[in-house]
Amino acid sequence: MAVFENAEVLEKILGGFFRLLSGTPEVADKLIKAKLIIKFHYTEPDLTLTVDCSGDKVEISANDDTKKPTVEMFMKAEIAHKFWYGKVNLTAALARRQMTAKGPIPKIMALLPAIKPAYAIYPKYLDDNGFEKYNIHK
Amino acid sequence: MQLTDFFQFHAPTKIVYGPGLARDLEAELNDLKARRIFVITDNHVQQMDFYQETIDGINRTGAQVVGVFSDVPANSGLKTVKQGATLGSELEADSILAIGGGSVIDTAKGVNAEMSLAGDLMTDFCGTHTMPHPLNPLIVIPTTAGTGSEVTLVAVIMNEEEKTKMAFVDRYLVPNLAVLDPEVTLSMPPYLTASTGMDAMAHAVEAYLGVDASPYSDALALQAMVMIRDNIVKACQDGQNIEARGNMLVASNLAGVAFSHSMVGVGHGMAHSCGGLCGVPHGVANHILLPYAMRYNLNACEDRLGVLARLFFIKGTGLTGRELAEKAIDAVFELQRELARGAGMPVRLSQVGVKEKDLPEIATATLSDGTCIYNPREVVYEEVLQSLKEAF
Numbered sequence: 001m002a003v004f005e006n007a008e009v010l011e012k013i014l015g016g017f018f019r020l021l022s023g024t025p026e027v028a029d030k031l032i033k034a035k036l037i038i039k040f041h042y043t044e045p046d047l048t049l050t051v052d053c054s055g056d057k058v059e060i061s062a063n064d065d066t067k068k069p070t071v072e073m074f075m076k077a078e079i080a081h082k083f084w085y086g087k088v089n090l091t092a093a094l095a096r097r098q099m100t101a102k103g104p105i106p107k108i109m110a111l112l113p114a115i116k117p118a119y120a121i122y123p124k125y126l127d128d129n130g131f132e133k134y135n136i137h138k
Numbered sequence: 139m140q141l142t143d144f145f146q147f148h149a150p151t152k153i154v155y156g157p158g159l160a161r162d163l164e165a166e167l168n169d170l171k172a173r174r175i176f177v178i179t180d181n182h183v184q185q186m187d188f189y190q191e192t193i194d195g196i197n198r199t200g201a202q203v204v205g206v207f208s209d210v211p212a213n214s215g216l217k218t219v220k221q222g223a224t225l226g227s228e229l230e231a232d233s234i235l236a237i238g239g240g241s242v243i244d245t246a247k248g249v250n251a252e253m254s255l256a257g258d259l260m261t262d263f264c265g266t267h268t269m270p271h272p273l274n275p276l277i278v279i280p281t282t283a284g285t286g287s288e289v290t291l292v293a294v295i296m297n298e299e300e301k302t303k304m305a306f307v308d309r310y311l312v313p314n315l316a317v318l319d320p321e322v323t324l325s326m327p328p329y330l331t332a333s334t335g336m337d338a339m340a341h342a343v344e345a346y347l348g349v350d351a352s353p354y355s356d357a358l359a360l361q362a363m364v365m366i367r368d369n370i371v372k373a374c375q376d377g378q379n380i381e382a383r384g385n386m387l388v389a390s391n392l393a394g395v396a397f398s399h400s401m402v403g404v405g406h407g408m409a410h411s412c413g414g415l416c417g418v419p420h421g422v423a424n425h426i427l428l429p430y431a432m433r434y435n436l437n438a439c440e441d442r443l444g445v446l447a448r449l450f451f452i453k454g455t456g457l458t459g460r461e462l463a464e465k466a467i468d469a470v471f472e473l474q475r476e477l478a479r480g481a482g483m484p485v486r487l488s489q490v491g492v493k494e495k496d497l498p499e500i501a502t503a504t505l506s507d508g509t510c511i512y513n514p515r516e517v518v519y520e521e522v523l524q525s526l527k528e529a530f
């Protein structure tokens with residue numbers, strides 16, 4: 001069974017997490033500097049989240065087809081969930097096509113240092129916001 | 139040995155080797171069902187004797203060469219790819235034959251994708267594993283012994299408008315047939331032999347030291363290093379030495395299969411940046427930077443560097459692991475000096491058009507190179523800058 005019951009739950013959890021990150025200066029400042037629009041395409045359940053860092057602040061929107069992304073990432077929601085724990089072997093996930101990336105690779109690379117602090121934030125975020133049952137540390 | 143959590147090995151390219159083989163490809167072409175072949179090459183290759191013999195050879199089989207696209211520059215870009223694809227489609231080609239070095243082969247991969255897939259190459263397929271189905275057959279005859287591109291899943295194509303190098307990593311880009319004919323490499327001058335050969339050496343070393351190294355890539359990388367160690371100087375000294383040429387061509391191919399699996403690291407990251415920002419040819423940059431990249435990774439892979447030391451005939455009696463690892467780096471410096479004496483190779487970035495003021499920008503670009511995630515030590519700005527200063 002998929003980790004997240006439906007797209008609404010997924011939006012609440014990952015969308016909420018991205019909104020938290022967008023208010024976390026040590027992450028958001030680097031994202032804004034990279035001037036990217038990243039679109040995450042999730043399956044099982046289907047949802048897209050667009051993280052728009054092209055302006056002065058980070059904006060998050062769901063199933064948004066109006067913004068033209070610089071970089072797109074495709075993955076199952078479960079892989080995304082594990083990724084935010086720092087539990088995905090990135091090079092293996094890319095090689096196995098569990099994650100695929102569309103767009104200029106240097107821009108994708110610029111994201112990695114920016115999101116480093118996020119791995120530690122995710123489990124705590126789940127606990128603090130009533131999503132304990134999704135926390136795989138428990 | 140310690141195995142990583144996951145590895146895979148998938149090398150679908152059929153590889154055939156033989157002096158003079160480029161002239162006689164009937165059996166291989168029949169296998170591929172290639173009938174209307176579109177040739178992609180460059181103006182230099184087109185002037186060589188073997189080139190016409192290769193084309194004539196194909197036309198004697200049931201297949202025919204339906205057209206030739208030879209306007210491929212040294213650092214090929216999207217415009218070239220589009221021009222090639224338009225011509226290939228007009229000619230109703232069903233397969234592509236690339237005859238040339240890295241730029242020609244990567245262009246051919248781009249042309250093949252553009253011709254075989256519905257969609258726009260840059261907006262729909264740039265990135266990792268974005269291609270929805272296999273492409274038309276792609277046959278490659280490498281004319282240099284270095285890039286290994288005849289067996290890899292990678293193509294790098296310049297976006298002229300945005301002045302950025304676009305990387306395409308896709309299982310469907312892997313060529314179907316690689317024809318290793320040492321006769322087609324005989325006319326390479328010593329400088330090109332040395333620089334492309336050291337690019338292959340860098341592929342082997344970085345594939346061996348990288349985080350995704352597996353017993354499969356190790357076996358190929360180590361064999362490649364042995365063959366390059368024994369033949370690169372000989373091939374530079376006597377270009378007509380067919381055995382040395384054959385060894386270099388096969389070694390480059392083995393290193394290509396190795397790094398198509400475990401990728402390359404910070405050495406290539408720095409080399410790509412020196413190429414992009416200062417126009418340093420890829421092989422020359424790798425030749426200069428390889429020992430510095432090994433030193434960068436010394437703390438993370440002492441044991442593996444120790445294996446390389448033994449490969450360079452260092453006995454290591456009474457040496458600590460670290461001392462042995464340092465000897466491996468010294469051995470590559472020594473090879474560098476030998477190629478400087480024998481083939482006129484530069485050994486410092488300052489000799490190839492890089493200015494000291496460029497180094498910070500090169501370091502910054504290295505950090506966003508796709509190779510970073512495969513390097514055994516984290517790629518950080520200050521340390522990359524330090525390595526570049528040492529190589530300057």
Ligand SMILES: [Fe+2]
Nearest residue numbers: 285337341406
């Ligand atoms: Fe290379």
